Amino acid sequence: MTDTPIPNRRRFLIGAGGALVAAPALANSGASPGNPANQPPKVPEWSQFLGDGVAVRAYGKPSEHEAHVIRRDVQWLTASRESSVSFTPIHALDGSITPNGLCFERHHAGIAEVDPVDHRLMIHGLVDKPLIFTMEDLMRLPRVNVPYFCECAANSGMEWRGAQLNGAQFTHGMVHCVMYTGTPLRLLLEMAGLKPNAEWLLLEGADAAAMTRSVPMQKALDDVLIAWRMNGEMLRPENGYPVRAVIPGWEANMWVKWLRRIAVGDRPWYHREETSKYTDLMADGNARKFTFVMDAKSVITSPSPQAPINHAGGFTVLSGLAWSGRGRIAGVDVSLDGGRNWQHARLDGPVWDKALTRFYFEFDWDGRPLLLQSRATDETGYVQPTKDALRAVRGENSIYHQNGIQTWHVAPSGEVENVEVS
C-alpha cells in the first residue's frame, strides 16, 4: 500500500516567445470515440452464469478490478506510520463527493479505536454548567447535514521547494469532501452557558496524542459542527469515530478527531500543534500564527502523472477540483501552455460553500506537449496565486498553506509529469 514517487525537479522555462519544443503532431486517430459495429460482441462468461446473490456482500466493496484505487502513503516522508499521512486517490475519482473508504488520513498516534458506549465528551472551563455527553446524548440533539471539504494545512507542502512528487494523489491528496451530520457546536455551548470572558476553546482528542488545538469563539459560534456521520453513516475510525469537530474552511488539524473535551477559556492555549507545528516560518525568521483558513486552490486530477492520456490525440476531457475556505468557487480557468493563455472551465455538479467543486475543460488535443494549469477564483474575488508569487511573500521555509498553481507537463506519448514553470 506504499508508493514512493521519485522527486522531480524539472523546471520548464517559458520565455517571452513562449517557445515550447513542439513534437510532431500525431495523427488524430478517430476524434470521436465509438467504433463502427462490424459484428456483435461475443457473449462473455459473466452473461452465462449466475453471480453472487443479494447480501452475500452485506457491506459492499469495490470491484477487484479497482484494487489500485486506494489511499497511499509515502514512506520516506515521515518517521513512522502512526504519525503520518495517507493520500486520497483524487486522480482516480470524479465528481465532488469522496467515498468514505478513500478519505485521506493524518494521524499523530495512529487510529484510536474508540468504543462509542464508553466515549464521553466533556465541556468545561468558563461555562455556567460543565457538561458530559454520552454519544446517545449527542445523537439526540438537533442536527444538520452539510458537505464540506477537509484539507490538511500541509497539503501540497512539499511543492514549496519545487515540483517534488509525481502524482496528484501525493501533491494534492490531503483533501476530501463528504456530507457531515452533526449538531452545531453553538448549541452545546449554549447548553453549558458561556461566561462573559469566554473567547477561545481548546478541543482535545481521545487518541494517544491527545491532539489539542485552540479555536476562537467567533468561529465556534458561527459554523463549527460536532459531527458523528459522514456520507450518511457513522464516521470511520480513521476519521474520528465516533465524533469529531468540523471547522468549515479551516485547516484539518483543527478538526479534532475522537473528540473528548472542549475547554472554554479567555485566550489561546499555544499548545504544540499551534506553535512548533502549524505555524508558517517566514524568510525573516518570524512565524505567522493562527493561519487557519485554507485559501482558494485547484488541481487538475486528470490528466495527471498517475492518470496519463491514453489516446493519441483528439477529443480530451480535462477534469479537476477547486475549493476555497472562504466560500463558494466562482470560477476556474485552465491553461494549456503554462499560464500564458487562459480559458474558462465548466463547473459541474453542486457548487457548495467551502466544499470541493468539480470542473471540466474539453478540448481537441493535437498531440503536442502541454503545460496544464488551473486557477481558481472564489466568491470573495480571491484568485489562486502562482507558486512564485507565494514564495515572493512567504519565502521558502514554509510547510503549510501552499495553494499555488500546479503545473503538469503532458508529453506527446500522453505521459504526465509534475513540473514547475517560471
Next chain:
Amino acid sequence: MTDTPIPNRRRFLIGAGGALVAAPALANSGASPGNPANQPPKVPEWSQFLGDGVAVRAYGKPSEHEAHVIRRDVQWLTASRESSVSFTPIHALDGSITPNGLCFERHHAGIAEVDPVDHRLMIHGLVDKPLIFTMEDLMRLPRVNVPYFCECAANSGMEWRGAQLNGAQFTHGMVHCVMYTGTPLRLLLEMAGLKPNAEWLLLEGADAAAMTRSVPMQKALDDVLIAWRMNGEMLRPENGYPVRAVIPGWEANMWVKWLRRIAVGDRPWYHREETSKYTDLMADGNARKFTFVMDAKSVITSPSPQAPINHAGGFTVLSGLAWSGRGRIAGVDVSLDGGRNWQHARLDGPVWDKALTRFYFEFDWDGRPLLLQSRATDETGYVQPTKDALRAVRGENSIYHQNGIQTWHVAPSGEVENVEVS
C-alpha cells in the same frame, strides 16, 4: 446477513373521537441531554496506546461497533438469493447520501462480475451508424455529476395488504441516493444518428438474466445518463459495474445494470419485465403498463421499529426521507396522532431534483403512545396519499408503486411497530 421480520397485521382504529389509549405520562427524566460533570472521565485504553498507522486500511471500512449497519434480505420473500433483494439500512443512516457499501441490491441472476477491459456497449437498430464503445471510449466523453434517488418499483410493495414487515429497512429500504458520474445518453444517440422513426430504446444488461427494458425516446433524450461512477468512485459490482443506465425519477428496474446493448426501435419490445412483471394488476383484471414514474413518497426512518426511542421522554428528534420522481420535494408534514393533526417538518441539507431529501421534526415527547406519519408534497403539488386512498383506486392486487403514508406506533416503552390506521 439474513433477517426475517415477523409479519404484523395489527391495525389501529382511530374513531371520530380520535381516542388512543393513553398510557400514564412518564416522568420527563431530564429534557436536555448532557449531564453535570461531577468528575472528569477516566483515561480510556485507546488514549494510552498507538493505534494502526496510515494506509494499513488502504481502503477503509466502518468501525466494528457498526457491524449491525448492513444490507439485509428477507429469505421467505423470494425463492433464491440470486433473484432477490437486499435492503438499505435506512433506519441507521442520516442525511441524504447513501454510502456505496449500503445501497440496496436487486438482482435477477446474481451479481455479474464484469471485466471492464472486455466489456462493450453496442448501439444499433434505427441509427445511421451502429457503434460499439469500450469503457475507455465511454470514459473519454463529456460527463456530468448529478445526485438521484434510485427506487425499486416494488419498494413498500408488501404493504399493499397491510402492515407486514417490522422495520423501515424492509418496508422502504429499496431506495438509495448517490451522486452519479456519466455521460448523457442523448450524446451517444447523437453520435450514432437517430433515424426519423426512432421512438423507443431497448436497454440490455450483461448479467445472465440479460435484463431488458423499453425506454421511450423522449425520456432518453431528456435526462438519462450512461453512468460509470457513484459517489466519485467506479460503480460497485452489485450496482452495475462498470456501466449502468440512470433513468432519473423512474422505477429502478429500468436502470439497467452491466449495460451492454442499446437497441433503437419504433415501438416498445414488451419483454418479460414490462408485461408479466412491472405492470400493475388492477381490481378489474386489467393491468396498467409503463407506469414508470416513482411518485412522491416519504418515510420516518427514526424512530422506527429497528430504531426505537431509547429515552423516557423529553426532547426527541424525528428524522425521515422524502423523494419524488417528478421533481423536488416542496415540503413534508408530520403527524404524531395517525393523521389527525399535521405539522411542518424541517427540510435539511440539499433539496435536489429527484433525489432523497432529509427532514426532521423536533418535539417534546410526553411519553404517551404515538402514531407517527409523514406526508410528502412535491414541487408539482402532488401530495403523498394514504394507503387506503391508493387502494380505492388501484385495488389490492398490486405489487408495485405503493407510495402510501406509512404509520409507526410508538409505545410508552419507546418500542416501535409497523401498523395501519384507518
